[in-house]
Amino acid sequence: MNRTSRFRLRASSVAPIEDPLWCKLFLSGNGGFAETLLAPIVVGDSMNEPLGPDAYGYLAYDDQDIGYAEHPQYNWVEIKETGTQVILGDDDTRVIDLPPEFGPIYYYGQRTTKLSVCSNGWVAPDTSTRCDFNNIYLPDPLAPQRIIALLWDNFDPTAFGWIGYYHDAPNHRFIVEYDSVPYFPQYQQWEKFEIIFYDTTLAGPTGDNVFVVQYATASGIGSVSAAMQNNEGTAGLNYCWNARYPRQAAPIVPGRAIKYRAQGSSALAERLPAANYEPRTVKLTCVPNPVSGRAEISYALPVSGNVDVVIYDAAGRTVKSLATGHSSAGRHLLNWDARQVPEGIYFCRLETEQGKQNLKLIVTR
Numbered sequence: 001m002n003r004t005s006r007f008r009l010r011a012s013s014v015a016p017i018e019d020p021l022w023c024k025l026f027l028s029g030n031g032g033f034a035e036t037l038l039a040p041i042v043v044g045d046s047m048n049e050p051l052g053p054d055a056y057g058y059l060a061y062d063d064q065d066i067g068y069a070e071h072p073q074y075n076w077v078e079i080k081e082t083g084t085q086v087i088l089g090d091d092d093t094r095v096i097d098l099p100p101e102f103g104p105i106y107y108y109g110q111r112t113t114k115l116s117v118c119s120n121g122w123v124a125p126d127t128s129t130r131c132d133f134n135n136i137y138l139p140d141p142l143a144p145q146r147i148i149a150l151l152w153d154n155f156d157p158t159a160f161g162w163i164g165y166y167h168d169a170p171n172h173r174f175i176v177e178y179d180s181v182p183y184f185p186q187y188q189q190w191e192k193f194e195i196i197f198y199d200t201t202l203a204g205p206t207g208d209n210v211f212v213v214q215y216a217t218a219s220g221i222g223s224v225s226a227a228m229q230n231n232e233g234t235a236g237l238n239y240c241w242n243a244r245y246p247r248q249a250a251p252i253v254p255g256r257a258i259k260y261r262a263q264g265s266s267a268l269a270e271r272l273p274a275a276n277y278e279p280r281t282v283k284l285t286c287v288p289n290p291v292s293g294r295a296e297i298s299y300a301l302p303v304s305g306n307v308d309v310v311i312y313d314a315a316g317r318t319v320k321s322l323a324t325g326h327s328s329a330g331r332h333l334l335n336w337d338a339r340q341v342p343e344g345i346y347f348c349r350l351e352t353e354q355g356k357q358n359l360k361l362i363v364t365r
Contacts, residue, residue, distance in 0.1 A: 009041060017044040018247075020347050020358045025316070038316040040347055042360075051248040054139075055235035056108050057206060057264040058228065063257045064250040072212050074257040077196060079177050083166035088119040090156045090184065093131045099167045102174050103199050106208045107146060108230040108262075115176070117163065118144075121151040121224070123176055123195060133184075135225035137288045139236030143229060148260075150193050150213050151252075152225040156184035172199045189220035206264035215256045226252060228260060244290050244364065282357055284309075284350045290362040291338040297322060297348060297359075300331045305353040309334060311361070314345045322348075338363045 011021070020040035027035045048067055051060040065071040086094050095116050098104065104111045107125040116128035122144070124130075130144040133154040138147070157163055161181035167174050177194040196212045204210050213226070222243045229236030239249050239258060250256065283300040299309060309323040319341060322334045338346075338361075346361040 011043040015043045017046045017049050018360055019043045020360070022316075022349070022358070038312065040312070040314070040316055040358075046248045049248050051239060051246055052237050053263060054237050056230060056262060058108075058235075058237055058260055058262045060237050060239050060249070061259045061261065062250045070259060070261060072257040072259040074214060074255045076214055076216055077168070077173075077175055077177075077194065079164060079166035079168075079175050079194075080162055080179050083164040083175070083177065085162060085164040086117050088117070088157050088163055090158050091119060091131045091133050091154075093118040093128055095127050096165060098174065099169075101169055102167050102197075105197060106200065106203065106206075107148075108235065109206065109208065110146070110231065115165075115174075117165070117176060119157050119163065119181075120155050121153055121178065121181075121191075121193075122147050122149040124148065135223070135241070137241050138225065138227040138238050139229035139233045139287075141233035143233055145231045145233075147227075147229055148195065148211070148213075149225045149227045150178065150195055151191055151215075151221065152227070153220075153223055154184045155181045155191075156187070157181050159184075159187050161190060172202055173197060174199070183220055190217070191219060191221075192216040204261045204263065206262040208262040210259065210261045212257055212259045214258075215252055216254060218252050218254050218256070221252050226258070238288070241288065244288075244292075246289070247362070282350060282352050282355045284348060284357040284359045286336075286348060286359055286361055289359075290364045291336075292364050293337070293339055295336045295338055295361070297334045297336055298331055299323075299334070299350050299357075301327060301329050301352060302354060304328045308349075308351045310349050310351075311336060312347045312349060313341075314347075319346060327352075 020042050023039050025037045025039045050065050053059050061070045063072055093116050095114050098113050104113050105125045112126040114127050116124040118131055120133040124146045135152040159182050162179040165176045174197045179192050180190045182190040193215045198210045226240040227238040286295050286297045307327045310321050311319040313319050343363050343365055348359040350357045
């Protein structure tokens with residue numbers, strides 16, 4: 001403890017939120033003892049920051065992100081009395097045509113005039129024949145293409161409830177509502193939620209449509225997903241997965257609103273299928289994060305060279321060396337078993353000849 005020669009560190013206003021600044025701590029003592037530790041000092045706090053961006057540039061603003069002009073306000077739009085019902089069976093998906101007056105939907109840069117509506121709490125711009133009821137962590141190539149998961153779980157609208165859509169032309173929006181749709185198979189809990197697409201006259205910087213998801217209830221969300229991904233499953237945001245949230249995400253409760261908007265910060269290479277992926281800079285990711293068991297850590301290199309991929313704990317101690325030595329250009333996958341470490345905050349550090357990246361990891365049980 002330093003009581004006599006204290007000092008203060010200030011981070012630049014452009015430093016990324018929660019980026020760890022790695023400092024060297026030199027220890028010495030009697031008998032020739034000497035040791036050097038890497039100590040991370042974390043910049044800021046992301047709790048009231050938007051989630052993202054993903055590889056394409058989408059951000060998710062919830063109604064608690066009050067420091068941003070884009071943060072939404074919960075304002076439920078009831079359409080049951082005026083809307084058109086979508087007749088759906090159990091584990092069923094129907095394709096509807098968007099009204100010509102509303103225009104197309106642009107999602108991850110792709111244009112469509114159709115919207116697929118699934119009974120299991122998700123929609124997908126364009127045509128889909130999938131009806132998956134088992135939610136998985138997004139992004140994932142095995143998930144339905146272009147999925148927008150409002151509350152992705154096993155719902156059964158044949159028991160009771162209403163699912164429908166409405167074009168609110170004066171307000172430039174197209175709404176899909178799930179009203180009192182019950183969970184299968186117990187039917188004792190049900191949810192009411194909706195997605196509001198705004199037409200291209202209110203599009204974001206990329207030209208993609210802005211959309212807002214609103215939750216009137218949150219009675220049984222322990223096993224649901226609120227997430228989105230692109231066609232290939234290579235880019236996406238995971239707001240909630242089985243009641244686990246990134247630090248930036250306010251928990252889903254009645255009266256919660258989440259706005260999704262693309263700002264276009266990623267390279268065009270991210271839109272290509274994974275087989276053609278050619279990174280322009282070093283890139284480090286972890287899925288899932290938070291981690292409760294095994295995690296898949298991937299890194300990408302623009303050119304071949306030497307790499308070090310190491311897991312550190314919050315005190316800067318080495319927990320696991322995942323890779324060291326020469327690595328070819330392109331994307332590489334590593335596995336980390338987090339069941340062997342206590343709950344808490346960890347950091348994955350990638351060092352290459354082209355640059356360095358740090359990734360914050362949260363281990364939960």
